[in-house]
Amino acid sequence: MKSKVNAIWPPILLAALFLLAWQALVVIQDLKPYLLPAPSLIFTTFITNLSLMLETGLYTATTAVLGLLLGTVLGIVLAMVAQRFFVFRNLMIPVAAGIAAVPIVALTPILNNMFDITSRTPRVLITAIVVFFPIFVNVYRGLTEVPNVQLELMRSLSATPRTVTRVLRIPNALPFFFTGLKVAAPLAVIAALVAEYFGGPQEGLGSKIASSAANTAYGRAWAYVVVAIIVGLAFYLITLLLERVTTPWAGRSRSA
Amino acid sequence: MSTLAVHAEGVWKIFNEGANNEVTALSDVSIDVGKGEFVSLIGPSGCGKSTLLRVIADLIPPTRGSVSVAGVTPHEAREKHQYGMAFQQAALLDWRTVRRNVELPLELAGWDKDKRKARALELLEMVQLQDFADHRPWELSGGMQQRVAIARSLATDPEILLMDEPFGALDEMTRERMQNELLRISKATGTSVVFVTHSIPEAVYLSNRVVVMSPRPGRITHVVAVDLGERNEDTRESDAFYDSVTAVREALRGRATPVGEGGARLAETS
Amino acid sequence: MASRTSTVGSRAKRGLVSLGWALGGVLVAILLWEGVKVLGSIITLPFETSDQAMPHVWSIVSGAMQPEVRGSDTPVWQTVLIAAIYTLVIAFGGFLIGVAVGLLLAIVMQRFAFFERGLLPFVIASQTVPLIALAPLIVGIGNRISIGPFEWGQTQSIMFIAAYLAFFPLSVGALRGLQAATPTQVELMRSYAATPRQALWKLRFPASIPYLVPALKVSAAAAVVGTVVAQISTGGRGGIGRLIIEYARETTAQPAKVYVAVIGAVIVGLLAAGLVALLDLYLTRNLPKETLT
Numbered sequence: 001m002k003s004k005v006n007a008i009w010p011p012i013l014l015a016a017l018f019l020l021a022w023q024a025l026v027v028i029q030d031l032k033p034y035l036l037p038a039p040s041l042i043f044t045t046f047i048t049n050l051s052l053m054l055e056t057g058l059y060t061a062t063t064a065v066l067g068l069l070l071g072t073v074l075g076i077v078l079a080m081v082a083q084r085f086f087v088f089r090n091l092m093i094p095v096a097a098g099i100a101a102v103p104i105v106a107l108t109p110i111l112n113n114m115f116d117i118t119s120r121t122p123r124v125l126i127t128a129i130v131v132f133f134p135i136f137v138n139v140y141r142g143l144t145e146v147p148n149v150q151l152e153l154m155r156s157l158s159a160t161p162r163t164v165t166r167v168l169r170i171p172n173a174l175p176f177f178f179t180g181l182k183v184a185a186p187l188a189v190i191a192a193l194v195a196e197y198f199g200g201p202q203e204g205l206g207s208k209i210a211s212s213a214a215n216t217a218y219g220r221a222w223a224y225v226v227v228a229i230i231v232g233l234a235f236y237l238i239t240l241l242l243e244r245v246t247t248p249w250a251g252r253s254r255s256a
Numbered sequence: 257m258s259t260l261a262v263h264a265e266g267v268w269k270i271f272n273e274g275a276n277n278e279v280t281a282l283s284d285v286s287i288d289v290g291k292g293e294f295v296s297l298i299g300p301s302g303c304g305k306s307t308l309l310r311v312i313a314d315l316i317p318p319t320r321g322s323v324s325v326a327g328v329t330p331h332e333a334r335e336k337h338q339y340g341m342a343f344q345q346a347a348l349l350d351w352r353t354v355r356r357n358v359e360l361p362l363e364l365a366g367w368d369k370d371k372r373k374a375r376a377l378e379l380l381e382m383v384q385l386q387d388f389a390d391h392r393p394w395e396l397s398g399g400m401q402q403r404v405a406i407a408r409s410l411a412t413d414p415e416i417l418l419m420d421e422p423f424g425a426l427d428e429m430t431r432e433r434m435q436n437e438l439l440r441i442s443k444a445t446g447t448s449v450v451f452v453t454h455s456i457p458e459a460v461y462l463s464n465r466v467v468v469m470s471p472r473p474g475r476i477t478h479v480v481a482v483d484l485g486e487r488n489e490d491t492r493e494s495d496a497f498y499d500s501v502t503a504v505r506e507a508l509r510g511r512a513t514p515v516g517e518g519g520a521r522l523a524e525t526s
Numbered sequence: 527m528a529s530r531t532s533t534v535g536s537r538a539k540r541g542l543v544s545l546g547w548a549l550g551g552v553l554v555a556i557l558l559w560e561g562v563k564v565l566g567s568i569i570t571l572p573f574e575t576s577d578q579a580m581p582h583v584w585s586i587v588s589g590a591m592q593p594e595v596r597g598s599d600t601p602v603w604q605t606v607l608i609a610a611i612y613t614l615v616i617a618f619g620g621f622l623i624g625v626a627v628g629l630l631l632a633i634v635m636q637r638f639a640f641f642e643r644g645l646l647p648f649v650i651a652s653q654t655v656p657l658i659a660l661a662p663l664i665v666g667i668g669n670r671i672s673i674g675p676f677e678w679g680q681t682q683s684i685m686f687i688a689a690y691l692a693f694f695p696l697s698v699g700a701l702r703g704l705q706a707a708t709p710t711q712v713e714l715m716r717s718y719a720a721t722p723r724q725a726l727w728k729l730r731f732p733a734s735i736p737y738l739v740p741a742l743k744v745s746a747a748a749a750v751v752g753t754v755v756a757q758i759s760t761g762g763r764g765g766i767g768r769l770i771i772e773y774a775r776e777t778t779a780q781p782a783k784v785y786v787a788v789i790g791a792v793i794v795g796l797l798a799a800g801l802v803a804l805l806d807l808y809l810t811r812n813l814p815k816e817t818l819t
Binding site (some may be wrong): 010011013014015034035036090091092093094095097098099100101102103105106107109110112113114115185186189190193194197198199205206209210213218221222224225228229231232233235236 | 544545547548550551554573574575578579580640643644645647648651653654655656658659660662663666667670743744746747750751754755758759766767770771773774777781784785788791792794795796798799802
Binding site for chain 2 (some may be wrong): 147149150152153155156157158159163167168171174247248249
């Protein structure tokens with residue numbers, strides 16, 4: 001109990017100090033909101049526009065969830081294909097490794113051309129592509145990085161490849177999957193938000209941040225950023241919760 | 257012949273045959289293990305003892321030679337779950353409870369749920385872990401995990417146990433307890449055992465015969481028959497025990513008379 | 527020494543084999559692209575496959591050769607290349623600053639438990655929130671800052687964003703790495719009466735490399751993605767991000783242009799990944815293969 005308290009108070013103290021310093025800086029230096037709005041202004045803007053804030057956050061969150069689901073399913077399926085077929089594996093693995101630093105969201109204009117730009121579709125698809133890679137790479141590792149002794153055990157029990165996949169590879173891949181999902185979930189929010197910068201419906205957080213900033217409504221722009229942070233954190237925490245529930249053995253040292 | 261648990265004749269295993277990193281892991285190895293017999297394979301690293309065990313288990317094919325396990329080919333024996341196997345690591349699946357780990361071979365052999373559960377509990381009682389049935393493997397000590405692995409290897413009531421240094425990672429006290437337990441279980445079930453180890457006292461204490469192997473190329477050099485009668489508290493301190501330990505040690509040093517062409521055939525020792 | 531060069535050699539060889547497969551992958555992608563176009567001309571697909579939405583591969587290549595604007599003699603590819611290099615330079619600058627700050631913070635957190643407990647939760651949380659949403663606001667602030675004669679412009683703001691994004695993953699990875707030395711190794715250093723600085727150089731830094739390398743990769747990716755996205759969201763002049771936005775508006779007239787720019791962005795990412803891979807090869811030259819992640 002005491003150690004928990006000890007773990008909690010330093011970050012809270014630092015956060016409080018940071019916000020206080022920010023507020024003090026704005027008040028003492030008399031900074032204009034277009035330069036840096038005070039935390040109090042951001043907070044009041046957030047509260048007075050609460051329903052609009054939630055609606056906007058929900059739009060981007062929905063895009064992110066749909067993209068996350070699609071990208072996750074694709075990543076898992078193709079990782080299983082790659083584990084079975086070496087040609088596909090050899091084609092995919094270097095691409096997946098090389099693409100790590102590629103700004104995939106920059107592909108949005110292409111999808112905007114191919115799909116209906118006035119719909120949510122291109123945004124969901126770009127989110128799915130962004131999500132796909134960390135899921136694919138991690139699930140593939142989980143399916144293949146199975147301890148040799150366990151593979152020998154399965155062979156000694158004359159298990160078929162299908163059974164090995166079901167009994168050994170898939171459970172082995174679960175903690176890896178969550179490692180990927182913990183990367184992918186926040187990325188989904190970022191991708192869904194950034195995809196809005198390329199035109200299309202003006203409903204989401206990305207669109208609203210850009211238009212508020214352009215209209216010098218800085219308090220409102222910062223309030224939308226707060227919403228974005230809340231959505232990002234929510235995605236991450238839900239992933240953590242799912243991980244705790246479904247893989248209680250994750251993070252334990254493997255039995256010797 | 258049908259009474260033999262394992263029969264291997266002129267077995268060769270050559271890795272990377274023809275390539276410049278060719279390794280002869282087994283060179284003309286012959287060995288018989290009788291029903292109910294306990295045979296240890298001992299020798300320095302690279303002598304091929306684990307390779308031999310894997311050939312018997314049909315985990316790898318021999319390059320040449322013939323092997324039969326319980327009267328059938330190793331492949332058939334594996335398919336019919338006629339042997340059980342234990343490794344140096346317990347190789348338990350972290351996501352299954354202890355009981356479900358023991359059930360794994362039964363699941364793969366197609367047993368139905370209730371029978372599986374009853375059998376697993378029976379086996380856990382045999383290794384005195386019935387209270388831990390619903391625990392997860394990581395909550396158990398190394399020795400307990402290895403006991404679960406042994407229970408698992410006995411699940412399908414196999415005629416033969418193949419064990420690859422199963423106690424290698426345990427401390428000395430746990431190790432001796434496990435040895436007693438293994439002897440008790442193999443005796444109670446009438447199971448034949450092929451046991452790979454690095455430890456001379458362990459080989460002597462457990463076995464009816466100790467097969468001594470030597471590397472480059474991997475081959476059988478000596479077979480030491482051990483006759484200590486019923487093992488008990490005093491066995492490890494008896495003169496006969498020390499004599500056998502010395503005999504195996506001498507054999508490992510290459511000072512004893514080597515076996516002839518026949519390898520480790522039953523006829524030569526009994 | 528001999529074995530060291532041979533491991534580097536074999537890793538380079540494996541890299542070449544992977545590169546061959548990657549080129550095969552690109553070929554497959556081109557075939558798929560053209561195949562989808564053919565399919566789209568036969569049956570109705572749920573998306574547009576016309577030459578305007580999906581130009582032929584050869585149209586994109588020839589589009590890259592055409593002048594950037596009518597009457598100009600700079601071809602599109604040259605404009606894209608310059609923008610790509612400019613973006614890569616900004617990303618690299620941001621990466622260097624991010625790495626320096628991240629390392630410093632990791633060292634401070636390793637030495638002083640209070641900072642670790644106070645800062646680490648924020649460092650981890652900040653990796654989960656879309657900080658890039660701040661980009662338009664940071665550029666907005668930056669445009670109004672001047673320090674003496676030095677004018678803080680858009681470029682500096684974008685580099686700041688890149689550094690900011692690169693710094694978080696690096697500090698977490700570096701901290702884990704600095705804490706990776708085993709208790710036995712730390713006791714060994716104590717038995718030699720090593721100063722904290724000696725322990726840092728002789729033990730903690732070398733021991734941190736298996737953790738540092740993946741962190742550097744994530745940081746480099748964050749710097750590149752951050753730079754391009756910041757250029758997109760703020761219309762940062764001269765960069766590839768701005769070019770993509772501009773060319774996207776010209777698809778009716780010159781549909782190939784936006785594709786050339788997008789390929790430019792992809793190449794920026796690949797180059798950055800390649801540079802970090804070289805750094806990886808150098809940093810891990812003395813490590814056994816198994817410890818690499």
